[in-house]
Amino acid sequence: MRRKGLASMAVQSVEPSTTCVDLGPAVALSCRECGERFGLGPIFACALCFGPLEVAYELPAGDSEALRKRIEDGPANIWRYAPLLPVPAGVAEKPNLNPGLTKLVRADNLARELGVTGGLYVKDDSGNPTHSFKDRVVAIAVEAARAFGFTTLSCSSTGNLAGAVGAAAARAGFKSCVFIPHDLEAGKVVMAAVYGGDLVGIEGTYDDVNRFCSELIGDPLGEGWGFVNVNLRPYYGEGSKTLAYEICEQLGWRLPDQIVVPIASGSQLTKIDKGLKELVALGLVEDRPYKIFGAQAEGCSPVSRAFKDGHDVVRPVKPDTIAKSLAIGNPADGPYVLDIARRTGGAVEDVTDEQIVDAIRLLARTEGIFAETAGGVTVGVTKKLIEDGVLDPSLTTVVLNTGDGLKTLDAVAAGPTATIRPSLEAFRAAGLAGR
Amino acid sequence: MRRKGLASMAVQSVEPSTTCVDLGPAVALSCRECGERFGLGPIFACALCFGPLEVAYELPAGDSEALRKRIEDGPANIWRYAPLLPVPAGVAEKPNLNPGLTKLVRADNLARELGVTGGLYVKDDSGNPTHSFKDRVVAIAVEAARAFGFTTLSCSSTGNLAGAVGAAAARAGFKSCVFIPHDLEAGKVVMAAVYGGDLVGIEGTYDDVNRFCSELIGDPLGEGWGFVNVNLRPYYGEGSKTLAYEICEQLGWRLPDQIVVPIASGSQLTKIDKGLKELVALGLVEDRPYKIFGAQAEGCSPVSRAFKDGHDVVRPVKPDTIAKSLAIGNPADGPYVLDIARRTGGAVEDVTDEQIVDAIRLLARTEGIFAETAGGVTVGVTKKLIEDGVLDPSLTTVVLNTGDGLKTLDAVAAGPTATIRPSLEAFRAAGLAGR
Numbered sequence: 100m101r102r103k104g105l106a107s108m109a110v111q112s113v114e115p116s117t118t119c120v121d122l123g124p125a126v127a128l129s130c131r132e133c134g135e136r137f138g139l140g141p142i143f144a145c146a147l148c149f150g151p152l153e154v155a156y157e158l159p160a161g162d163s164e165a166l167r168k169r170i171e172d173g174p175a176n177i178w179r180y181a182p183l184l185p186v187p188a189g190v191a192e193k194p195n196l197n198p199g200l201t202k203l204v205r206a207d208n209l210a211r212e213l214g215v216t217g218g219l220y221v222k223d224d225s226g227n228p229t230h231s232f233k234d235r236v237v238a239i240a241v242e243a244a245r246a247f248g249f250t251t252l253s254c255s256s257t258g259n260l261a262g263a264v265g266a267a268a269a270r271a272g273f274k275s276c277v278f279i280p281h282d283l284e285a286g287k288v289v290m291a292a293v294y295g296g297d298l299v300g301i302e303g304t305y306d307d308v309n310r311f312c313s314e315l316i317g318d319p320l321g322e323g324w325g326f327v328n329v330n331l332r333p334y335y336g337e338g339s340k341t342l343a344y345e346i347c348e349q350l351g352w353r354l355p356d357q358i359v360v361p362i363a364s365g366s367q368l369t370k371i372d373k374g375l376k377e378l379v380a381l382g383l384v385e386d387r388p389y390k391i392f393g394a395q396a397e398g399c400s401p402v403s404r405a406f407k408d409g410h411d412v413v414r415p416v417k418p419d420t421i422a423k424s425l426a427i428g429n430p431a432d433g434p435y436v437l438d439i440a441r442r443t444g445g446a447v448e449d450v451t452d453e454q455i456v457d458a459i460r461l462l463a464r465t466e467g468i469f470a471e472t473a474g475g476v477t478v479g480v481t482k483k484l485i486e487d488g489v490l491d492p493s494l495t496t497v498v499l500n501t502g503d504g505l506k507t508l509d510a511v512a513a514g515p516t517a518t519i520r521p522s523l524e525a526f527r528a529a530g531l532a533g534r
Numbered sequence: 535m536r537r538k539g540l541a542s543m544a545v546q547s548v549e550p551s552t553t554c555v556d557l558g559p560a561v562a563l564s565c566r567e568c569g570e571r572f573g574l575g576p577i578f579a580c581a582l583c584f585g586p587l588e589v590a591y592e593l594p595a596g597d598s599e600a601l602r603k604r605i606e607d608g609p610a611n612i613w614r615y616a617p618l619l620p621v622p623a624g625v626a627e628k629p630n631l632n633p634g635l636t637k638l639v640r641a642d643n644l645a646r647e648l649g650v651t652g653g654l655y656v657k658d659d660s661g662n663p664t665h666s667f668k669d670r671v672v673a674i675a676v677e678a679a680r681a682f683g684f685t686t687l688s689c690s691s692t693g694n695l696a697g698a699v700g701a702a703a704a705r706a707g708f709k710s711c712v713f714i715p716h717d718l719e720a721g722k723v724v725m726a727a728v729y730g731g732d733l734v735g736i737e738g739t740y741d742d743v744n745r746f747c748s749e750l751i752g753d754p755l756g757e758g759w760g761f762v763n764v765n766l767r768p769y770y771g772e773g774s775k776t777l778a779y780e781i782c783e784q785l786g787w788r789l790p791d792q793i794v795v796p797i798a799s800g801s802q803l804t805k806i807d808k809g810l811k812e813l814v815a816l817g818l819v820e821d822r823p824y825k826i827f828g829a830q831a832e833g834c835s836p837v838s839r840a841f842k843d844g845h846d847v848v849r850p851v852k853p854d855t856i857a858k859s860l861a862i863g864n865p866a867d868g869p870y871v872l873d874i875a876r877r878t879g880g881a882v883e884d885v886t887d888e889q890i891v892d893a894i895r896l897l898a899r900t901e902g903i904f905a906e907t908a909g910g911v912t913v914g915v916t917k918k919l920i921e922d923g924v925l926d927p928s929l930t931t932v933v934l935n936t937g938d939g940l941k942t943l944d945a946v947a948a949g950p951t952a953t954i955r956p957s958l959e960a961f962r963a964a965g966l967a968g969r
Contacts, residue, residue, distance in 0.1 A: 175610060175635075194642065196902055200610075202663075207629065208705065226661060228637075228902070230940070266902030270643065276966060281953050286721070286940050292948035293939060295899035297966050300953035311956035318958055320967040464730035467631055467663065467701030504728065505665070505721050505940040513727035518716050518735035521746035523753055531711060531732050532755040 120246045124159070125185035128152040128333050131435070139185075141247045141330040151431070152333045153373075154185045163382030167352065170344075170383075175200050177235055177341040183377060184341070185334050186242040194270050195241055196263075198234035199341050201226035203349035203497070208465035209478075213485055217356065217494040221478075222346055223468055229290065230503035231424075231471070232367070233263035236338030240327035241271050243334035249325035251276055252296075253315075255308040256328075257363070257424045258287030259471075259502055264327055265294035276324070278308050283423060286506040304418060306428050332366075339367040343374025346497050347384050354379070354389045356494035359481045361473045361501055362393045362402050362447065363425045365432030372439045392490065393436050393447035394480035396420035396455060396472075402433045406440060406447035413437070421452045421510045422472040424502055446489050450479035458482065459504065459511055471502030472510050555681045559594070560620035563587040563768050566870070574620075576682045576765040586866070587768045588808075589620045598817030602787065605779075610635050612670055612776040618812060619776070620769050621677040629705050630676055633669035634776050636661035638784035638932070643900035644913075648920055652791065652929040656913075657781055658903055664725065665938035666859075666906070667802070668698035671773030675762035676706050678769035684760035686711055687731075688750075690743040691763075692798070692859045693722030694906075694937055699762055700729035711759070713743050718858060721941040739853060741863050767801075774802040778809025781932055782819050789814070789824045791929035794916045796908045796936055797828045797837050797882065798860045800867030807874045827925065828871050828882035829915035831855035831890060831907075837868045841875060841882035848872070856887045856945045857907040859937055881924050885914035893917065894939065894946055906937030907945050 120139045127136045132150025143152055159166055159182050166182065173179030177199030178191040191197075202223050210219035224232040237260070244252055252268040252275045254260050261277040268275035275296030279288070280303060292298045301308045312329055315321040327335045347354060354375060360368040372391055378384045395403045398420030405413045413433030418426035430436070440447050450458070455472055458479035462468050470478065477498050484490035504511065519525040526532065555574045562571045567585025578587055594601055594617050601617065608614030612634030613626040626632075637658045645654035659667040672695070679687055687703040687710045689695050696712040703710035710731030714723070715738060727733045736743045747764055750756040762770045782789060789810060795803040807826055813819045830838045833855025840848045848868030853861035865871070875882050885893070890907055893914035897903050905913065912933050919925035939946065954960035961967065 197637065202632065208707070226663070228661070229904070230665070230938075262904075266898070266904070268902075269899055270902035272643070279950075281950075286943060288950065289943045289946060289948045290904060290940060292950065293895065293898045293904050293946055294902055295895065297951040298949070299961070299964070299966065300950040301956045302953065303956045307956045311958075311961075314958055315961065320958060320962060460728065460730065463701070463728045464704055467703075467705035467729060469664070469697075469701070469725060469728050503665075503940070505725060505938070508721060508724045511724060511728055513724045514733070515714075515716075515723065515727065515735040516732040518737065521736045521738045521742045523746075523749055523755060526734070526746075526750065527755060529734065531734065 121187045122185040122243065122246055123187055124156045124182060125154045126157050127155045129155040141243070141325065143330055143332045154333050154337050158183060158377065158381060166381060167383055170348070177238060177338070180341055180344050183344070184239060185337055186239060190242055194272065195238050196228040196234055196267050196270055198227045198238055200345060203346060204466060204468065206466050209462060212461065212465055213482055213492070215485065215492045215496060217492065217496065220497045221462070221466060221468060222342060222497055222499050224499065224501050225470065225503035229262045229266045230506065231259035231263060232339070232342065232501040233260045234267070235341050236335045237263040237267045237327055239338040240325065240331040240335040241267050243331045244273065244325035247325065249323055250274060251324045252327060253277060253312070253324045254327045255305065255312040256291070257305045257426060258283045258291070258506065259424050260328065261291035261298065262287060265291050265296050268296055269294040278312055280305055280308055284507055284509060286508060290506070304428065305426055336366045336370050339370035340374030340377070342367070342499070343371045344378065347375070347378050350495070352384050354384050354387055355497040357390045357392065357490055357496040359392045359394055359477045359496070359498045361425055361477050361499060362395050362430060362436055363427045365402060365430045365436040368393055369432050369435045369439060388444070390443045390445040391439050392445040392480070392484060393440055394477045395447065395449040396422035396425055396476050397449045397451045399426045399428060400449035401428065402430055402436050403447045403449040405433065406437055411437060421507070422455055422476050424471060424473045425476060446484065448480045448484055450476060450483055454479040456511055462500070468500060469504030470500040471504055472507045473502050474500035556622045557620040557678065557681055558622055559591045559617060560589045561592050562590045564590040576760065578765055578767045589768050589772050593618060593812065593816060601816060602818055605783070612673060612773070615776055615779045618779065619674060620772055621674060625677060629707065630673050631663040631669055631702050631705055633662045633673055635780060638781060639901060639903065641901050644897060647896065647900055648917055648927070650920070650927045650931060652927065652931065655932045656897070656901060656903060657777060657932055657934050659934065659936050660905065660938035664697045664701045665941065666694035666698060667774070667777065667936040668695045669702070670776050671770045672698040672702045672762055674773040675760065675766040675770040676702050678766045679708065679760035682760065684758060685709060686759045688712060688747070688759045688761045689763050690740065690747040691726070692740045692861060693718045693726070693941065694859050695763065696726035696733065697722060700726050700731050703731055704729040713747055715740055715743055719942055719944060721943060725941070739863065740861055771801045771805050774805035775809030775812070777802070777934070778806045779813065782810070782813050785930070787819050789819050789822055790932040792825045792827065792925055792931040794827045794829055794912045794931070794933045796860055796912050796934060797830050797865060797871055798862045800837060800865045800871040803828055804867050804870045804874060823879070825878045825880040826874050827880040827915065827919060828875055829912045830882065830884040831857040831860055831911050832884045832886045834861045834863060835884035836863065837865055837871050838882045838884040840868065841872055846872060856942070857890055857911050859906060859908045860911060881919065883915045883919055883924070885911060885918055889914040889918070891946055897935070903935060904939030905935045906939055907942045908937050909935035
């Protein structure tokens with residue numbers, strides 16, 4: 100009943116916005132389940148079957164060389180891919196945070212430790228403006244919010260999104276009001292609050308926050324609000340495609356053989372797959388097989404569980420893990436993730452909190468990259484999949500780090516080796532020289 | 535006497551290293567005071583007058599268009615400027631963190647609040663791999679350390695440098711042992727420790743840490759150690775020139791009219807001036823006047839004090855400010871900073887801790903950039919200099935943000951606007967909707 104209510108509300112609210120909306124190559128929303136098409140508007144569920152809506156495009160046809168050159172000559176951020184995104188042509192000139200084109204780090208030291216011989220890369224999205232991949236999805240949602248005339252940006256968040264929305268709203272000239280579980284890491288709370296918008300702690304889990312936001316959308320209290328990951332979700336999600344675009348461009352316009360992606364709602368993984376398929380369809384990369392692997396924390400592993408059990412549906416869980424940015428117990432795109440992992444010959448795996456911390460330290464020690472717990476999950480899962488013979492170490496492999504270790508400091512209890520007086524005697528006594 | 539000891543030790547240690555050292559266009563070290571030249575080696579003080587040594591170059595002469603194109607076609611990091619830096623030609627292929635080419639953000643919202651009409655930009659170095667400008671200087675020091683055969687990287691640090699050295703050492707295959715004051719911010723301590731090197735807390739101020747490191751260099755305990763900001767300092771310092779190069783390139787190969795730079799040791803400001811002058815000499819930018827402004831925290835403002843008092847020397851102070859990354863009470867390059875500020879028609883100013891926090895919030899609220907306290911210092915000083923009629927708001931102005939707010943969370947006591955149960959009633963009662 101609630102789903103039906105949301106869907107019909109969503110259909111109503113599309114009407115005033117479907118005319119004169121310029122979102123570049125985006126021409127409609129289409130239902131992922133039944134294929135029904137709707138005009139571009141702030142809607143997210145199909146009015147017929149309640150399936151999730153996603154953006155349908157008329158993508159540039161024909162000359163792939165010209166498109167590649169256009170991209171390469173574009174700005175050094177996600178807007179170089181504007182011809183493939185639901186954004187207006189002049190997007191690069193509007194006030195936004197210009198995320199993307201983060202480093203694809205060739206990780207030879209880590210490869211040696213893990214026994215990878217086919218080339219190992221870390222796509223390090225901690226280089227984004229608020230230091231997580233969320234800047235990508237929010238940047239797209241901001242353009243949709245402009246197009247639909249919203250004045251307040253909102254979201255439910257496990258932390259990274261809150262900071263990304265707060266920052267993007269500040270720069271783009273929106274008000275913001277974001278909702279987080281009340282018990283998040285200090286770094287994420289301060290970062291969400293510092294941009295001057297409203298920040299509301301919700302007494303409950305992320306799933307409680309999410310449910311609350313869905314209610315708020317149907318209520319007059321939320322009128323004029325663009326919830327980036329609810330009523331702007333179809334646009335927002337498309338931002339994750341840019342990870343796929345960048346990885347391929349940075350590999351020299353080549354598909355990776357294997358890619359390891361963290362799973363929270365599962366949206367990112369599905370959009371990476373969508374992005375890879377688009378590049379093939381556009382002739383920008385050669386068509387060859389690739390495998391997508393999903394990574395979860397054991398304390399919130401409903402998709403991994405379903406994958407191992409051979410199920411098509413995902414049974415919700417109550418999260419209990421240090422990887423709070425992945426702590427979504429009821430992942431909306433779980434079934435699609437299962438489908439993609441199986442179709443591409445990938446897998447979904449999970450690691451314990453202890454393995455997450457070990458993996459954070461491993462990545463830091465080998466490559467000088469300080470990852471968030473979510474990065475510990477992907478690196479830890481990569482290690483496990485290699486050890487289990489599931490991931491092929493002779494193939495080109497890309498591991499995503501979607502966030503920054505500075506936001507999850509408590510997870511790694513790292514401190515000084517020694518604390519001493521400023522004297523050579525004290526230093527000698529500490530026994531650190533010449534080791 | 536101590537200075538003499540250091541200098542003669544430095545001369546001794548140069549000898550084995552002066553042959554076969556390939557540091558690109560760098561041909562010698564020259565004394566900033568007396569001009570005496572020395573071979574390239576791990577030395578930092580003139581054997582004749584004890585003045586600081588800096589790198590002397592044979593820079594590419596002649597065709598400035600060809601050089602500009604070579605830079606523009608180079609990698610998207612500081613190595614695009616390798617022809618102007620003391621690094622070997624193949625530097626971009628070596629394992630390092632590849633910092634630089636951070637965003638130059640056009641800050642129109644902030645400009646409106648400050649009344650700047652001539653174009654205001656924030657050079658946002660929080661986008662570097664470990665989220666501070668220190669990645670630039672360390673990257674150069676790593677190449678010098680390789681050239682001189684060091685196996686351990688070390689430094690004295692107010693925090694940002696510790697993380698940058700730890701990360702760079704991990705990736706480049708060095709051991710590391712870094713020294714920090716024992717009372718640093720948690721974010722900086724964890725970040726310095728996570729890369730797996732040794733981290734030593736020193737019971738004292740940064741100046742105590744620095745003195746201790748100078749002693750350690752002269753002692754067998756420190757043998758084989760490259761202290762990036764002591765015996766590798768001449769090379770290290772050159773990394774800051776890349777800030778000047780990038781700003782000009784990002785402005786379309788044009789000098790800014792005014793630039794506001796934080797002062798810790800003062801090295802960064804002097805090297806930015808050096809970089810700007812080089813671009814003029816090479817014909818890469820048109821020669822026109824520019825003004826350099828220095829920014830300090832009131833609680834550690836020895837250079838600002840000397841500037842206002844009309845002195846040429848800087849009287850050391852005991853720091854007491856939340857801007858810990860600038861808390862150097864005895865800034866080595868203070869006199870040179872005074873000279874540059876006066877020569878270019880700039881100034882040196884300071885702001886209180888309260889003004890620093892206000893400025894952090896101002897920058898976050900207007901541009902979505904969460905700066906470290908050092909960024910609060912530069913933005914706060916910019917505001918003050920405009921209000922005082924010292925900085926001309928009709929001119930193109932660049933303000934440096936050299937670090938990341940996530941590392942100085944305690945400085946901004948930002949938190950949720952409200953914490954509520956997940957219900958519409960509770961949200962209505964909080965009074966946040968429709969504001």
